[in-house]
Amino acid sequence: MIQRRAQVLGSGKGRIFQCRALLRECAAVMTLRVFISSFLLLFVLSCGSPSAKQENRTYKIGYMICNSEQETLLRFRPLTAYLSKKMGVPFEAIAIDTVDFTRQVDELDFTHTNSLLYVIMNRNHGVEILAAEESGSLGARAKGLIITLKNSGIRTVKDLKGKSMVFGPVLGPTSYMAQLDVLLSNGIDPENDLSFYAIPPGSYKHEKVIYGVLFGKFDAGAAPLLDFERMVKDGRIDGNDFLVVAEGEPIPYCNFGVTQKVDDSFAKRFKQVLLNLKKGDTVEIDGEVVNVLDRAQIDGYTDVQDKDFDAVREMAKRTNMPPYQRF
């Protein structure tokens, strides 16, 4: 357009002024062009950005059911409401059974699971770790115990040979896998060396395991340290009645992960809100002001790296658990 305008301008003395005028016009047109291009570029980028799209929708957080669907939602709906308030976008809490999680993960934005489910979803679905939960004496770590009654006569893992045992949920790293790992590493194959073993049906499996041992239904049980501690603290059991025969290695506790659907910057903000969460932070839900961490039964969130889960991966390999199962 500028070239075409130069041909139209005349010649002679007035040409200098005309040239100056032309240069000024060129600069103005260039500025306008850069401005329009930049505007269009920003407009296109902002329309295509996942974060812009995601800001207008409800984010789904899948919470692994620990004891029951009702209990899980009771614990985590306030945290979900708190995240909505802090992030300025709506979040929805969805309680999901452990055995259904990998089937539903692709419909979620964030995941709240145990360390084994994270390892499975990280490998098979690209879920990335954000933060680990802190609770109980080990903070952000968890540990599986093999417990028996003090008067059982069982003192070591090898004493379990010929005895019966009850395990918790199979996809629970500290309710099944850690204890299986301890047994196998001590030369006890549950299939051949235990007289019998089983997993209780229904909800609250960890408690059923501990009560199953307390009431003598089984000689030994596989329970997470945290659940054992909570039952002692609540006065439901007397810790002095039990003997801890063995402990699994400490591994990361429950954690938040992010799926591939979520934009990085949004995930970072989500993580920061979790890390900043303090005792005493409240949220209003169903007309009630609720302490977020107390209701969730946790002490806070801490940073955690994917490599922290390598111990879980190695344990899963040793015990032929997913995502490394071989048939």
Next chain:
Amino acid sequence: MLMLTCVPIADACVGKTLYIGAIDSAEGQVLSAILVTIISERTGTTVNTRYYKNARELYDAVSAKQVDMLIENTARAMRIINKPPEGDLQRTYETVKSTYEKYRGLIWFKPFGFLNGGGEGQSYTAPVLKVEVLNNFPALPRVVGKLAGTINDDTYARLIKSFESGEKAQKVARDFLKSKKLI
């Protein structure tokens, strides 16, 4: 082979309830009751059985994600994968095992032990489970594996006779599993 290769590997169909697919016959009812009982008693998982008139309906149900595991024998499996019968039972078993896993994501477990079930002549019969079921229920290989070699031809005949003389499949299954100290 065509039947297996044309059907894409199914997405996970695992819910909180597992479904066993079985042919509606004395053998299907008794063996599925044994699987239902041992899995539910040992792993706390709810398991139900869905019966089908024939193998075609059963495999359609597997493809439609209505079934998580089934009971199959190697003779029928060879027909399904369009392979000629082999004289060597172990080689037949290895053939169907590898083909089912590769093309359909179905894992053959070790055979129950009897050779003359289901009117198929000499053939192994075994539980067959979907891979995604095993991923979500990782205790199943250990628990279902306990049934390997537990039913010889005499035991099989006795179990079927008990059922055909009027005992319920669930009772036949429980009595059998208790006698083996499996529940």
